[in-house]
Amino acid sequence: MPTIHVTHALTRPPPEVGDRLLHLTEDQWFDRKSVRISAQKLVDAEISFANAEGGTLVVGLSGAAVEGTDGHANTGMR
Numbered sequence: 622m623p624t625i626h627v628t629h630a631l632t633r634p635p636p637e638v639g640d641r642l643l644h645l646t647e648d649q650w651f652d653r654k655s656v657r658i659s660a661q662k663l664v665d666a667e668i669s670f671a672n673a674e675g676g677t678l679v680v681g682l683s684g685a686a687v688e689g690t691d692g693h694a695n696t697g698m699r
Contacts, residue, residue, distance in 0.1 A: 624645075624648070624650055624651060627642075627645060627650070630642050630645060631677075639681070639689075640687065642679055642682055643682055643685060649673060650674070650675070650676040650677065651679075652666055652670075652676065652678050653678075653679045653680075653682040654666060654679070654682070655683035656680060656688045658680065663680070666678055
């Protein structure tokens with residue numbers, strides 16, 4: 622179940638979405654991960670949401686930066 626703040630951030634124009642998501646507090650319904658996350662850790666995060674009430678998991682945000690995913694097309698996840 623996404624919070625209203627996550628939903629609002631995701632409806633912004635594309636250039637604003639990453640910055641908006643970076644400023645949200647992670648909680649039981651929202652989590653962000655680096656594009657360099659291992660497949661196992663990504664699966665663990667997905668399973669956590671699946672076993673709870675759902676949520677929004679964003680890949681490509683780390684620290685205070687939008688990493689994006691275009692440069693990481695082959696990160697070992699197959």
